[in-house]
Amino acid sequence: MRDKLATAGDGRIMDFLERALGWVEADQAEVVLRTGEESLTRYANNAIHQNVAEKSGEARIRAVLGRKVGLACTGDLSEEGIKAAAREAVAIARLQPDNPDFKSLVSKEDFEAVGAPAAPPAPPAPVPVFAAPRTAEFSPEDRADAVKGIIDRAKSRGLVAAGAYTTAVGEIAIGNTLGVRAHTPLTSASLTAVVMSETGSGYADSHSRDVTRIDPSAVAIEAVEKCLANREPVAIDPGEFEVILEEYAVAELTEYLNYLGFGARSLQEGHSFMSGMLGRKVMDSRVTIHDDGLDPVGNPLPFDLEGVPKQQVTLIDEGVARDVVWDSFTAGREKRTKAKGPRRSTGHAMAGGPFAQNLFMAAGSAQKQQMVADCERGLLITRFHYVRAVHPTRTVITGMTRDGTFLVEHGKIIGPVKNFRFTQSITEAFSDVRQVGRTRKIQGGMFGAVVVPAMHLGRFNFTGRTEH
Amino acid sequence: MREFTRGVLERVARAGAGYADVRVVQSREETVAVKNGKVDTVATGRDRGFGVRVLADGAWGFAASATITPEEGERVADLAVRIARASARVKEKDVTLSPLKPVEGRWRAPARKDPFEVKVEDKLDLLLAAEKRMRIGPDIQVSSAGLQAYQECKVFASSEGSYIEQELTETGGVIEAVAARSGEVQNRSYPAQFGGDFRLAGHEWLEQLDLAGQAERVAKEAVALLDAEQCPSGHRDLILEGSQLALQIHESCGHPIELDRVLGTEAGLVGKSFLTPDLLKSRFRYGSEKVTITADATLGGGALGSFGYDDEGVPAQRTTIVDKGVFTGYLTSRETAPEIGQVSNGTMRALSWNRIPLIRMTNINLEPGDWGLDELIRDTKDGIYMDLNKSYSIDDRRFNFQFGTEVAWEIKDGALGKMLKNPTYTGLTPEFWRSCDAVAGGPEWRVWGIPNCGKGEPMQGIRVGHGAAPARFRRVRVGVGKW
16 A cells, blocks of 8 residues: 555555545545655765655644544554554544534635635546656656756856755645545656855755756856856955845845745734734735635645645735634634634645745836846845844844855956855835846745745845954 | 564675665654643654665665564665665765774663653643743743653664664653743743753653742743843853753864764765864864863763664764864764774764654753852953853855853842843854953853754754853844844
8 A cells, every 4th residue: 555655646546545544534634645765865966865765745634523523643654554643633522622613624615615726636536736756756867967067067067066955746635524534646847056156055956846947057056156156255344235146045034024924823923924904005016916726827736634725825915914714713703794704724734833935026117237237335235144034023144144245336246256145024024125026936935835026125134244 | 583684784795795784673652731720732753663874885864664573674675775875876986984892782771760651641730730830920822831741662783793782761851931022032941951961861860950849930030131231232241051051062062073974975965064174183272271172972860872882883082072172073974984094982873763863962061160159240340141052153165153041140240230131142163262361161161962963964853962051252243133
C-alpha cells in the first residue's frame, strides 16, 4: 500500500482515504494523507557536496467527540499504522474537556453555500492541473548537469558558486465524514545560486511547479553578473535612505506581513497589525495584495488542509486593510452578521492556523531602470537576510542586506556598498511608495509562494553595517 | 535491526561504494497546549524510517525511505549509490574521512518519568492551572501554556563495522501572557522562548519548571510593560540574563565555529563564518579573558545537546572553543577535520532518518565566572538588564547581530530601576565578547535547551544546549531603531 500511495496522480489514494475514515470511531473524523518524494542537490565551493532523496508520507487524523478534538499524525502509512493513529486520536479527544470555540469539521455544504467553486471531484479523476510530469521525472543526473552549468559559468569568471536544486513530487488527499473530499497531485522545483568573489557576491533563483520552466542558465547569468557588479564594496554610514528593492527583497517584506497579520488567528488574538484596522488605510494606495490559491502564476494548491476550496481574498486594497484569511475554526468563532451571515472559511487552513499561501502584490508601471533614474540618493537592494520580527503589531522587523547592495546618486548606480542592518516598520515603509515595478517574480515563501514586483520606497531605516 | 542494516550495507558494497552508513530512527512526540482557558492542541506524532549515506567515486549520496523492509533497503541503497555517482560528476576532489575505530555501543539518556505514560488529563491540569493564574485582568489578551515531549530510538551501522544504539527522551514547556491595551501589545514568557526550556529528561522536568508558580509574575510583567518607558537609545553597560545569553552564544559563537559552515558549505543558504582557519592559527582574540567557551556533548544533568555518539559513530567529546578569550577550536566532522589537520571531535547530527548529518552544536557553554547577579547589578553604575529573547538576527558571516528581549530594567547606581519596553541591542561579535568583563557562576549557571536550531537544506531543526549565567558587557549599543 505504501508504494502505491507514493505514486503521484494515482487515484488509489482516495480508496485508502475512504477506508481510513472508517477506522476512526468518533462523531466526526478527518483524514489528511500526504505522500511524496523530494530530491535535493546542494552545491558549494564549485562542487556538489550534498545530494539527497527522500520518499515519505504522513497521515494526519482528527477525531471529534462532541466539542473535543484529538489529533494524531503518523509517518507509518501501513494499515496498522493508520489504525493505531486513529485509535490514538480518539483516545486523545476522549480525555479532553470541551472546547466551546470548536463547532464542527467543515461540511461540503459550508463552502457550496457561499458560492465557492465545487470541491475537486472524487476519484478516480485527479486532474494534474498543478503537477508537471517532467518535474516528477527529473533525475539526480539532470540536477547534477544543471548545477554544473552554473558552476562552469562561475568558474569561467574566477568565481565560486553555491546553492541548491530541489524537485519534489507528491499528492495530497483530504476527506472527512461530513462529505468533504479533495485530492491533487503536486510538483515543485526550485533552483538557487549564490555566486561569490573574494569581496562580494550575487544571487539569483527560480521557482516553478514545472521544472522545464526553470532556466539554470538564466539563474547563472543573473547571479554571476550581480557578483561581478558587487566587487569591493565600500563602507558608507547607515541612516535613512530611499530604497529600490528588487523582487527578492519585496517578497521577504510581503511574507512578513503575512506572518505578522494576514491570518485570522492573529487578528482575533489582537496581535495582528490588521487588528482594529480593517477598512482603514494602513499603507500607500499603490499597494494591493491578495491571495489566490488557484492562480497558476504562483504555486497553486486548490484547497486547504481541511479540504476547503481556496477563495481569492483581497488583503490590502489600494492601501486599505480589507480582510484576512480564515479557516473553519477561526470563522466559527466569529459572530454572524445580518449583512453577511455567518463567517466562512476562505480555504486557508494550515497546521498552525490560517495563513495566506499564494500571495500576489499588484504590479505597477515602472521599470527598474526608471526607478534608478528617479532616485536622488538611495540604495538598490538585491535581497534581505535573516529577517526577524521585533514588534509584531507595528510590523517592525530587523535583518541584513545581502548579495548586492548599491549606492544610487542622481539617478545613477555609483557602486556597491557593504551590507547594512535595517530596523524598520514594514507598514511605514509601504506608506511611502514612489514606484512599483511593472513585472513580477515568483518567490518561495514561509507558507507557499509570493509573486511581487520591485518597489521604490521613499524611506528605509538602516541602523548598522557589517564588514562585508 | 542488525540484519536489516547488514543487508543494506552489503547491497551498497556490491554496488561499489567505498563507505556507507545507515541510520534507522523511530520516534514519537506529543504536544499539549492550552489557551485562554481552553484546550488548544492535543496532538501526537509517530515516525520511522531509514537513511543510507554512501561515498561512491569520491562523492556523497544519500537516500531515505519510511518503509523499513529488505526490498526497500535494496532500492534505497541503489538510489544512494546512483546519487553519489551523479555528485561525482561535479566534484573538485575526492571526499576523505578522518580515521575512526569501529564502535559497538549503546547509550541512553536518563528519564525518570516517561512523559508518554503520564495521562493527558494530568498534563492538561498542569497547563490549565498555570494558564488560569495568568488571567489577572482585562489587559491579558492571550494566556497560553504548552508542553512537548519527544522520544527517539536510533540505530547507526557503518561499513567500517560500527553498530550503535541510542535512546533519548526530551521534554520542555512554556507559559506566555500577551497583554494589550490601546493598540500597544506586549508579551512575557517563562522560562524561555521557542516553546520553552528543554532537557533530556522525563515529565519530572515539567514538574520542576513550576509553570504555575511563575504565572502570576509573568502576567503582571506583561501588563506592566504596556505602561513602561521605551528602552533608550545609546551605549550602556548591558547585563544579559542566562537564557538570552544562551541565544547570544548560539548565534555568535555556536554557528560560526561549525567547520562545514567555515569551509563554505552553507554559503548558498544562511552564509559562512568570519572565524576562518587563519584565525585559529593566529590565536585570534575572540573575547575578553573572562570568556571561555566549550563544546561539551558529554555534559550531564539533562543537557539537551548531549549524546553518546554522533551520527558518524564518533564518541561524544568536550572541546575548548575559546580559552580565556583566545579562539582555539571548531566543531568538526570526519570530512572537515582533515582540512585543518585534525580528526573529528564528534558533532555530526541529523534531525531524523530522512536527513543527512551536518555539523551541529552540542552544548556550547560560556564557562561560569565567580560573580553573582546581585553583585553584577550592584557593581554597575549606568546600565540595562535585559531578560528573555524576543527577536534575533545576525549577518551571513555571523558578525553583525541584533537581539531584542521581552523586557529590560534600567540599572542606576547599582540598583535595578524602572522597567523598559521593546529593548534591543546590537554589535559586532568580537567587539561584543571583548567587552565582557564579568560572568556569573555558582547556582546561576545552568544549561538552557533549545529544541529547534535550524541549519541546512532541507532545513533541520535540531536540539542543542547552552550553559550560561548572567554576564555583563560594557558600553553596548542599545535601543536600536525608531520607536
